[in-house]
Amino acid sequence: MFKINPLIDKPSGLIFYSLLTIVIAVNCIYVNTAEAQLEVNTIDVFIPSGSGGLNLPQGIICDNNDNVYVTSELTNEVLRYNGTSGAFIDAFVTSGSGGLADGRGLEFGPDGNLYVVSADSDEVLRYNGMTGNFIDAFVTAGSGGLDRPNGLTFGPDGNLYVSSFSQDRVLRYNGTTGIFLDVFVPSGSGGLDGANGLVFGTDGNLYVASQNNNLVNRYDGMTGAFINTFVTMGSGGLDRPNGITFGPDSNFYVTSAGTDQVLRYNGDTGVFIDVFVPTGSAGLEEPRYLKFNRQNNLLVNSSTNDSVIIAVTITAAPVPALSEWGLITMVVLLGIVGFIVFARRQVVAEDKY
Numbered sequence: 001m002f003k004i005n006p007l008i009d010k011p012s013g014l015i016f017y018s019l020l021t022i023v024i025a026v027n028c029i030y031v032n033t034a035e036a037q038l039e040v041n042t043i044d045v046f047i048p049s050g051s052g053g054l055n056l057p058q059g060i061i062c063d064n065n066d067n068v069y070v071t072s073e074l075t076n077e078v079l080r081y082n083g084t085s086g087a088f089i090d091a092f093v094t095s096g097s098g099g100l101a102d103g104r105g106l107e108f109g110p111d112g113n114l115y116v117v118s119a120d121s122d123e124v125l126r127y128n129g130m131t132g133n134f135i136d137a138f139v140t141a142g143s144g145g146l147d148r149p150n151g152l153t154f155g156p157d158g159n160l161y162v163s164s165f166s167q168d169r170v171l172r173y174n175g176t177t178g179i180f181l182d183v184f185v186p187s188g189s190g191g192l193d194g195a196n197g198l199v200f201g202t203d204g205n206l207y208v209a210s211q212n213n214n215l216v217n218r219y220d221g222m223t224g225a226f227i228n229t230f231v232t233m234g235s236g237g238l239d240r241p242n243g244i245t246f247g248p249d250s251n252f253y254v255t256s257a258g259t260d261q262v263l264r265y266n267g268d269t270g271v272f273i274d275v276f277v278p279t280g281s282a283g284l285e286e287p288r289y290l291k292f293n294r295q296n297n298l299l300v301n302s303s304t305n306d307s308v309i310i311a312v313t314i315t316a317a318p319v320p321a322l323s324e325w326g327l328i329t330m331v332v333l334l335g336i337v338g339f340i341v342f343a344r345r346q347v348v349a350e351d352k353y
């Protein structure tokens with residue numbers, strides 16, 4: 001004869017076990033609430049065309065006062081703008097200061113000074129972070145084989161990483177002295193072709209845009225070894241990626257210069273999510289660099305028409321998502337409920353005989 005816990009022999013017992021199962025489900029199933037998703041509220045021109053002499057804008061950064069700094073490639077300057085209004089303030093780095101030629105990426109370093117890529121002279125130049133006065137050539141011409149540098153970033157180890165576009169690699173320099181350390185990502189590693197923008201993720205790994213084959217690679221942040229192609233070739237229509245960044249929602253944003261867009265990808269998997277800034281928004285043409293400010297608004301250069309646009313964002317409510325372990329737990333608990341129902345039917349059936 002089929003025997004089970006006597007408590008289940010009664011309808012009240014079955015109700016008790018069912019309620020117990022629900023309580024366990026509520027307490028044990030892990031619901032993974034993702035970061036709140038960003039949505040675009042408005043897109044507008046932030047820095048008007050040619051403001052302050054802006055001519056072919058490239059790198060964009062913000063300081064602690066929310067002012068915006070933009071490299072003006074064809075005038076060999078770094079221009080500063082009010083972070084609230086977009087009004088021109090001054091030429092923070094004056095034309096050709098320190099030999100600046102074809103300014104590209106720029107970054108404030110751990111020392112508070114400004115580091116600017118000088119692509120034509122194959123250098124990284126350092127300027128006083130308060131005054132803009134030239135300090136020195138932090139990475140000297142061609143150091144370590146640097147050729148047509150484009151992007152730069154300081155890593156978690158405090159060292160400086162620079163993409164060498166013409167040689168399809170990433171070079172590493174001492175973050176204090178600028179002395180060449182090593183080739184961090186070898187030429188062509190993982191299919192890297194036209195090394196462009198680069199950024200370290202919260203996982204500690206290095207992400208590098210590969211402009212010529214329309215993808216983004218991920219490399220081990222400690223060794224530089226290729227991990228995987230994070231954004232696959234042409235995903236979401238990606239064409240000539242340059243600027244890359246992780247947003248406040250932990251997703252991954254990439255400029256697509258060939259389609260005049262900014263595309264958004266899942267920050268964990270690299271899977272395409274959506275077109276965050278549509279083609280030609282506020283006159284956007286050939287975007288190359290991008291930056292989120294402290295208000296979570298996205299600044300994007302529009303290189304062809306010498307302006308910078310702003311995508312003002314709002315935060316949407318997060319969408320709960322059942323995690324892998326939560327799904328497993330749910331299946332187990334449903335199995336328990338099924339067993340209880342089956343056992344109860346067996347008890348009822350045996351009582352009839």
